Amino acid sequence: MSLEAKIPPGPLAEKWSKHKFNLKLVNPANKRKYDVIVVGTGLAGASAAASLAELGYNVKAFCFQDSPRRAHSIAAQGGINAAKNYQNDGDSVYRLFYDTIKGGDYRAREGNVYRLAEVSVNIIDQCVAQGVPFAREYGGLLDNRSFGGSQVSRTFYARGQTGQQLLLGAYSALNRQIHKGKVKMYTRTEMLDVVTVDGHAKGIITRNLTNGQIDTHTGHAVLLCTGGYGNVFYLSTNAIGSNVTAAWRAHKRGAFFANPCYTQIHPTCIPVTGDHQSKLTLMSESLRNDGRVWAPKTVEVAEKLRKKEITAAQVKEDDRDYFLERKYPSFGNLVPRDVASRNAKEMVDDGRGVGGSGFAVFLDFADAINRLGQEAVAAKYGNLFDMYYQITDEDPYKQPMRIYPAVHYTMGGLWVDYNLSTNVPGLYALGECNFSDHGANRLGASALMQGLADGYFVIPYTLGDYLATIGPKPVDAGHPAFAKTKQDVVDRINSLLALNGTKTVNEYHRDLGHIMWEYCGMARTEEGLTKAKGLIQALRADFWKNAKVVGANDEVNAALEKAGRVADFLELGELMVDDAQMRKESCGGHFRLESQTEEGEALRDDDNFAFVGAWEYKGDNQPEVLNKETLDFEFVHLTQRSYK
Amino acid sequence: MSGNMNLTLKVWRQKDAKSTGKMVTYKAENISPDMSFLEMLDVVNESLILKNDEPIHFDHDCREGICGMCSLYINGRPHGPKRAITTCQLHMRSFHDGETITIEPWRAAAFPVIKDLAVDRSAFDRIQQAGGYVSVNTGGVPDANELLIPKVIADEAFNSATCIGCGACVAACKNASAMLFVSAKVSQMALLPQGQPERWSRVQSMVAQMDEEGFGSCTNTGACEAECPKEITLTNISRMNNDYFSAKLFREEKVHDHSGGGE
Amino acid sequence: MSEIKQTFNSSLGKKLIMALTGLFLCTFIIVHLGGNLFLFKNDQGYGFNVYANFLTHFPPIEVVAYLLYLAILVHALYALILTINNRKSRPVAYAAQTKSPASWSSKNMGLLGSILFLFLVIHMGDFWYKYKFTDTVGFKEYRTNVLTNERIVNDFKPADPTFEHSSTTENDVEIVRVKDLHTKVASSFSQLWYVIVYVIAMGALSFHLLHGFQSAFQTLGWTHRKYTPIVKFIGKWFFAIIIPLGFALMPIVYYFFK
Structure with missing residues (x-):
């Protein structure tokens, strides 16, 4: 099947404006005749639901949490990029576009990324108008900080909780529409399937997590804003509830899944302490503005540190290897995430890791504290330091933080065209849920930007085009597709509840995570991936035989919720491995050991792999079929990424 | 592993909102001090599932102290014995071997129990729906730097905005009052210039909804402030009181419907 | 419902009434203590009796006095209403309660207020009622x-x-x-149980005002980085220490020295 990305022709800077003009409009009086379903209330979902309701559409919004405010966008710490050039340091829309394309290792669409950079400036305006308390200078103007992969300061922030403040802004806009009656909000409700009628998405099936009721909801369009699938690795910086179910169900109903192997491993997370660990905590990338990453120069010194014979402070300057500064003098500690992560892994593989387990390197603030004083450092990063202290019981003002990479974000996701529509008409994917704008690696502070760009400034235009085309005729809830899909959902729940084996669902999840991290994590090989595929298939088969799910459907049943999600991860995991195996090149977060430069950097194969790999589901136990969308680069010249 | 602990848990179990609940005692064995409190409960739940028992239900999500979903009244204090953190950030090193830990849900008429330790906090959402926003639509707003906001004001508004809506203030208050939460939300907007056009109306709508939800009233004990994981201060309550009385007693304009009328 | 009525029916409005009546009562006790200082004057009750007579016969003061009684009743009534509402807000109590970080007085205003109310019944019954409506005072x-x-x-x-x-x-x-109210006072203060009741009541007053005075400012929304510390200082040293101490000293001095 050919994939039509629908990127408008013409000069880069005019694509979006021209496209907006060419899109059909729904007249104001007709908008109230359309129902739109929005699943997920993070930055993308809340902003889309609010903006569409403001336009006059009837919106039904869904989240599995107890309040829309709790979606995991809330946990983003560092900031949001925007090409405002308030700092007069040479930023521009084109530079943000270029940094993002380059940061993504030339595996994103030029048209999408340029649009993202273009609307980034509107996002900041919008958020400020809503009352988001961004950091300010004494003169009253907005403050900026720097993030990885760029040499300008374009990141807007609200201390260490930019995500929460932006989400509360979108949530407040959503609340206003709920109060107005234009959005009907369903909390503690999980979407379990998409209903398609004649190939168009016309509704969803949900489970009420409080009483188990399975409901059918109709809509003229369905927007999935359900985030990423990092929890396939079991341990990640995602929330415990983050899952792939909505996207995966949509995939099984025909939506293509693009670039599933593109996973972002964030370099600065708190290392794992033991098997009991349920999640990993990120330490914001902003810390790399002032923190210096280092490992001991020799295995001997590292060994002494691991055995706690010496402390980090006792390691002499000469015995320290500030490896990022050494290898990448122009970007230093602020190289992109994939590069920083891979280098930390190299140190550990080299036997120079620190901490009890040896799976960590240092992020040191001693210089910053000397230069700026402890108070200034605390003002910038206080809450992050406190968070670190709570978890590790170590005071980062006195000794360097121990950090190690952890799964953080998934660049892959449902394939969408320029209008954010999946290949299933009427089914849209926004935010991290889609594969769109980050290529093979996402730059820091760009996730918030993309989620809000999709929700506030893209979907309100592009959705109208589709709705105008199909017309406002009400969706027929009596169509047999609804009853059929609902029955499928009920059957699946019953088969999960029938599982009465000897192993908990959580153990399967942990096992899957180990496989994914080991073979489909920071470094991937042909051999390892082949092995992983077999292991996952065996694990999945075992799950459906030996897993244990307690309780009933008609009650609050976290075990059942988890079982459904893990069952989907067990399928997704295999597809990720397939995708990683297919992509015999390294790019961004996807690092194939077979494909690296002499200096150990990711080596792309543009001749054979400059495409988006979109996978098509063909039925249970059938191999998925790869569809390619060729990436055309008209405006940037593909080069080996260099941050030296 | 050395240093691991054995604990006794007394946990509130309640099947659903309609059932009556009771405290049930469990053993938590071989607990590492590096575990978070919720990871300790995960371990207990795994063993319950394998014994065919129903796992203990509790709300949680981000497990890094920001989503506000976790709750738990631990040994008589919301979010446990340490200051300025949420339950998910509480680690077992704060307890000692052999200790008995009592775990209860938030208790408030406005927060009915859904199951076991999870409560329904949708009252907080409804209070914010009543007016906790600046009525601006997407698009058509001025450039972000056209609005000068003094750093001290922005910082103060941020301090109020750090509220994660967990409900610990209600749980801690002997009157189950929601004043700290509501005042934090009101304060953020009352401090910022963006919030001024609706300032007097907003505070009235939000307080009216708060009263309707059945929260108690504030007696200024300060228990909320002491237990707030984000250290929201009582100053917010005072600020809201002032705005409320100014609005009610001295402003002439009527409360407007915050949704801004029809479509 | 009129907007004003609605205001005072809201939870904040009720608290406003508590704060305003409370502060009014605070101003009264200053005056009351000032007048009662005549008891320490060695003039065979002349100053005190003339002062008592002035209070009961000067019309403006009489009006204020009835406002005062009203304030006491309203303060108590609203305290009762708020307490009932507050109890309803937590129908199921916690099983475990640790020492709350909130101050003892702030959590026990109802108890302290009840003690004070009982005290006022005894106090006014013995002096005010007998003085005004009976001939038991010579x-x-x-x-x-x-x-x-x-x-x-x-x-x-x-x-x-x-x-x-x-x-x-x-x-x-x-x-x-x-x-001759002075003789009545002296005879009352010569009974040990009466002295004990007074001292306990003044203890209650101390804790009630320790929280109450500054709390009223908080309720009114009158907090300020610069002035709130002053309010707290006055609340503690003047209202919670000097005033109750002054009142408590009267029965003690009379019991032991007169």
Whole structure:
């Protein structure tokens, strides 16, 4: 099947404006005749639901949490990029576009990324108008900080909780529409399937997590804003509830899944302490503005540190290897995430890791504290330091933080065209849920930007085009597709509840995570991936035989919720491995050991792999079929990424 | 592993909102001090599932102290014995071997129990729906730097905005009052210039909804402030009181419907 | 419902009433303590009796007095309403309660207030009611030579049962005949149980005001980085220490030294 990305022709800077003009409009009086379903209330979902309701559409919004405010966008710490050039340091829309394309290792669409950079400036305006308390200078103007992969300061922030403040802004806009009656909000409700009628998405099936009721909801369009699938690795910086179910169900109903192997491993997370660990905590990338990453120069010194014979402070300057500064003098500690992560892994593989387990390197603030004083450092990063202290019981003002990479974000996701529509008409994917704008690696502070760009400034235009085309005729809830899909959902729940084996669902999840991290994590090989595929298939088969799910459907049943999600991860995991195996090149977060430069950097194969790999589901136990969308680069010249 | 602990848990179990609940005692064995409190409960739940028992239900999500979903009244204090953190950030090193830990849900008429330790906090959402926003639509707003906001004001508004809506203030208050939460939300907007056009109306709508939800009233004990994981201060309550009385007693304009009328 | 009525029916409005009546009562106790300082004056009750007479016969003060009684009743009534509502807000109590970080007084305002209310019933029943509505309080006649300041005190039995007080001057001698509340006070304060009740009540007053005074400012929304510390200082040192101590010293001094 050919994939039509629908990127408008013409000069880069005019694509979006021209496209907006060419899109059909729904007249104001007709908008109230359309129902739109929005699943997920993070930055993308809340902003889309609010903006569409403001336009006059009837919106039904869904989240599995107890309040829309709790979606995991809330946990983003560092900031949001925007090409405002308030700092007069040479930023521009084109530079943000270029940094993002380059940061993504030339595996994103030029048209999408340029649009993202273009609307980034509107996002900041919008958020400020809503009352988001961004950091300010004494003169009253907005403050900026720097993030990885760029040499300008374009990141807007609200201390260490930019995500929460932006989400509360979108949530407040959503609340206003709920109060107005234009959005009907369903909390503690999980979407379990998409209903398609004649190939168009016309509704969803949900489970009420409080009483188990399975409901059918109709809509003229369905927007999935359900985030990423990092929890396939079991341990990640995602929330415990983050899952792939909505996207995966949509995939099984025909939506293509693009670039599933593109996973972002964030370099600065708190290392794992033991098997009991349920999640990993990120330490914001902003810390790399002032923190210096280092490992001991020799295995001997590292060994002494691991055995706690010496402390980090006792390691002499000469015995320290500030490896990022050494290898990448122009970007230093602020190289992109994939590069920083891979280098930390190299140190550990080299036997120079620190901490009890040896799976960590240092992020040191001693210089910053000397230069700026402890108070200034605390003002910038206080809450992050406190968070670190709570978890590790170590005071980062006195000794360097121990950090190690952890799964953080998934660049892959449902394939969408320029209008954010999946290949299933009427089914849209926004935010991290889609594969769109980050290529093979996402730059820091760009996730918030993309989620809000999709929700506030893209979907309100592009959705109208589709709705105008199909017309406002009400969706027929009596169509047999609804009853059929609902029955499928009920059957699946019953088969999960029938599982009465000897192993908990959580153990399967942990096992899957180990496989994914080991073979489909920071470094991937042909051999390892082949092995992983077999292991996952065996694990999945075992799950459906030996897993244990307690309780009933008609009650609050976290075990059942988890079982459904893990069952989907067990399928997704295999597809990720397939995708990683297919992509015999390294790019961004996807690092194939077979494909690296002499200096150990990711080596792309543009001749054979400059495409988006979109996978098509063909039925249970059938191999998925790869569809390619060729990436055309008209405006940037593909080069080996260099941050030296 | 050395240093691991054995604990006794007394946990509130309640099947659903309609059932009556009771405290049930469990053993938590071989607990590492590096575990978070919720990871300790995960371990207990795994063993319950394998014994065919129903796992203990509790709300949680981000497990890094920001989503506000976790709750738990631990040994008589919301979010446990340490200051300025949420339950998910509480680690077992704060307890000692052999200790008995009592775990209860938030208790408030406005927060009915859904199951076991999870409560329904949708009252907080409804209070914010009543007016906790600046009525601006997407698009058509001025450039972000056209609005000068003094750093001290922005910082103060941020301090109020750090509220994660967990409900610990209600749980801690002997009157189950929601004043700290509501005042934090009101304060953020009352401090910022963006919030001024609706300032007097907003505070009235939000307080009216708060009263309707059945929260108690504030007696200024300060228990909320002491237990707030984000250290929201009582100053917010005072600020809201002032705005409320100014609005009610001295402003002439009527409360407007915050949704801004029809479509 | 009118907007004003709605205001005072809201949870904040009820608290406003508590704060305003509370602060009004605070101003009263300053005056009350000031007047009662006459008890420490060694003038055979002259100053105190004249002051008591002034309070009960000067019309503006009488009006204020009835406002005061109203304030006490409203303060107590609203406290009761708020307490009932607050109890309803937590129908199921916690099984475990650790020492809350909130101050003891702030959590026990109802208990302290109840003690004070009981005390007021005893206190007003014994003095105010007997003084105004019964003839159990006798009269005294003070004859003061205005030139030498020599004073002769005698019991006085008015012929007319409606007699209340008189003040005349004959040959440089000022003759003041007033109800003798002072003797009543002295006799009450000579009983140990009465002294104990007073001291306990003043303890309650101390803790009630320790929280109450500054709390009223918080409720009114009058907090300020610069001035709130001053309010707290006054609340603690003046209202929670000096005033209750002053009141408590009266029965103690009378019991032990008079």
